[in-house]
Amino acid sequence: MIYFQVLANGLVLGGLYACIAVGFSLVWGVLNVINILHGTFIVLGSYIALFSYNLLGIHPFVSVVTAGAALYLIGHAVQSTLVNRVIAAPVLMTLTLTFGLDLLLNNLMLVAFKADYRKLVLENPLGQLEIGPVFMPLDRVAAMGLALLLTFLLYRLLRDSRIGRAIVAVRMDREAASLMGVDVSRINAVTFGLGAMMAGAAGSLLSIVYPISPLNSGMFLGKAFVICVLGGLGSVPGAIVGGLALGIIESFGAIWFGPEHAVTISFALLILILIFRPAGLIGKRGFE
Template identity: 45%
Template sequence: MESFQFVVNGLMLGGIYAIVGAGFALVYGVMNVLNVAHGSFIMIGAYLTYWTVTLLGVDPFVTLPASAVALFAFGYLVQRTVISRVLHASIFMTFILTFGLDMFLINAGLVAWGGSYRAVRPSYADDVLIMGGLTIPYVRLVVLVAVVAVIALLLLFMSKTRLGIAIKATALEREAAQLAGVDVKQIDAITFGLSAALAGVAGGLLAVVLPFGPFMGVPLTGKAFTVAVLGGLGSMTGALYGGFVLAFAEIGGVIALGGEWADGIAFIILLVVLVLRPRGLLGKEFFAEVKV
């Protein structure tokens, strides 16, 4: 029973981390930007889901595609107007810029919605599925299904569509992609939009399982970074694996060490990976070089 719960929770949280980390890794892989504001896109996604559910009374999972589209547009615009200006600057400039953007979004969230914690509760929030002595809350089951669907769609998109192939090509060899006719500036903006859309979906899913506020994104940016480093920075598929590794480590760590360790575990893992295996678990090469 306990081990079953452990697996369900691990898969659910792992899937969310995977989605968060994949978006973070895509942006780094394509345009060499470590997006410190990634967590704030998650926060915006959580509020979008919250307000749509509260105002329109729809099921939270129905809001996900709409908030993905909204955050795609937002991310696309942010890249075109702001991020594109620092792509040729040193990585510190991208840090400063996205840190500023993060501050701005968090404070905009505080002004707009206040600092209090909120939760999204669908009508079936307390229902459980009883299956041969095992009880699983419906909500977690739906989150699990949604997570699997999003990851499957992302993988299909990246391997089967023109745009997905263009994004991969740009991440692997920007110049060669450009000389094959890929409009890399357009791909930068689309990638940033896609990353924000993934963050938005993750935010919507988190809002259903955890209470949240304007600061919810701060630890999640750290986790996105950990997940991306675990997978080999810049590798999207690596980040997908990394998400599950981090989630199971966190949940296992909490069981073994106690709840106060939950957020510390990510950073212990980050430290260990950076020291012992800086190329990440899969051992893939970094897609892009760090410009300092």
């Protein structure tokens, strides 16, 4: 019976993981840029939620909007002023650039917010959800629901809106999109902004689950990597599948092998999947 509880934990975690990874996957898929800043963007979103709650009493679920908007602006600015300059350079260059930016931003956050782990404690938790043998705090379930809703909204945006279609077009063929009149460098900036927005929103939701510290950025980045490889790159359904898969694998791995091996398992899995199924578990290269 414990397995139902473990599975439920994994699913809730997985929904949040999907939201962590979808922005990272979008940037990687469309721009061919590995955004090392992603983890730090997530932590920044958590801090926005923390300060909004502690100083202004705004619930983290509401801060999703402000954190998302703030991070969109930062992401848009970073891409249009810095990353766009070297977007055509080899992989190593863009990776190194975002690594440098991450060192910079993460260090500034350490100075501004200190390395202490802080916890956002909700004064009026929503209580417990109880289905048969499974117990789950309602706040977490709601956070997962919101995370999946946001991910779904991004999916609709990419499918239905004019800007979304332009992003998908750039993803498919940069030159052809440019010839069709798409302003590629603007689309790049919007895409990077959307990736950062999802990171900020995810960070805001995660603030009620994880302790908050700039030191966590590496952990979130690592998870985003694993999920992208699990689910396949640049597709929203891939990120959801990868996120849920990682959540479930981590939960069961912690039960069977002990929590200290959770990281080893997920990274070993990552290497194995890269060797045997480089296109991800779903197996097709997604464009949406």
